[in-house]
Amino acid sequence: GAGVSQTPSNKVTEKGKYVELRCDPISGHTALYWYRQSLGQGPEFLIYFQGTGAADDSGLPNDRFFAVRPEGSVSTLKIQRTERGDSAVYLCASSLYPSEGYNEQFFGPGTRLTVL
Amino acid sequence: SQQGEEDPQALSIQEGENATMNCSYKTSINNLQWYRQNSGRGLVHLILIRSNEREKHSGRLRVTLxxxxxxxxxxxxxxxxxxxxxxxCAETDSWGKLQFGAGTQVVVTP
Known part of the structure; x- marks a missing residue:
């Protein structure tokens, strides 16, 4: 079956604009994660969904960042009033269920966000 | 914030040689996972080792904990x-959340 997909693959926006990044997880995967990766760094956790609810949003940097997963499948990461420091690759991952962390995560190709 | 630290940061070897990289972490873990990333985009899961395991093999990969x-x-x-x-390397908590290190960049020359 299809893997995790993310759209758009690249997004260029101006400072202060609003952006939405979309993630389509693998069908049947109940757990969905968002990460952000800056150049030369490892991915940093942003938020985790179990089903429709955000079980852990401790990685969101501030209240300009928000994510939803209304039907427990597709998720959208929303960034308001973008800043140049938001430029990064945003990665989405899904897994069957976290179950004490034993399940591997399947990553999408990422969305490269550039804020001018 | 980054949790683990990989060592070395970069590694250059020739085909046929072995490559070894190390990872240190700070907290108690449920398990530890290793991922590979090509060209700065999607990550691919390589191997998972549970906290009660000491060594694991997968093809040409060997992980110790x-x-x-x-x-x-x-x-x-x-x-x-x-x-x-x-x-x-990435530490995994009970929710499955991954906390990655900064990574080791490996270059294998023919």
Whole structure:
């Protein structure tokens, strides 16, 4: 079956604009994660969904960042009033269920966000 | 914030040689996972080692875990040019959340 997909693959926006990044997880995967990766760094956790609810949003940097997963499948990461420091690759991952962390995560190709 | 630290940051070897990279972590873990990333985009899961395991093999990969030292190592044997990538270790908490290190950039030359 299809893997995790993310759209758009690249997004260029101006400072202060609003952006939405979309993630389509693998069908049947109940757990969905968002990460952000800056150049030369490892991915940093942003938020985790179990089903429709955000079980852990401790990685969101501030209240300009928000994510939803209304039907427990597709998720959208929303960034308001973008800043140049938001430029990064945003990665989405899904897994069957976290179950004490034993399940591997399947990553999408990422969305490269550039804020001018 | 980054949790683990990989060592070395970069590694350059020739095809056929072995590549070893190490990872140290700070907290108690449920398990530790290793991922590979090509060209700065999607990550691919390589291997998962549980906190009660000490060594695990998968093809040309060998992972060890020393919970007393809070460290893990990844060995790639008989490396190939296609192994050129960045390699990350990641601690996993009970929710499955991954906390990655900064990674080791491996270059394998023919």
């Amino acid at each position: 020393d919970t007393s030292k809070k460290s893990s190592s990844l060995l790639i044997t008989a490396s190939r040019a296609a192994d050129t990538a960045s390699y990350f």
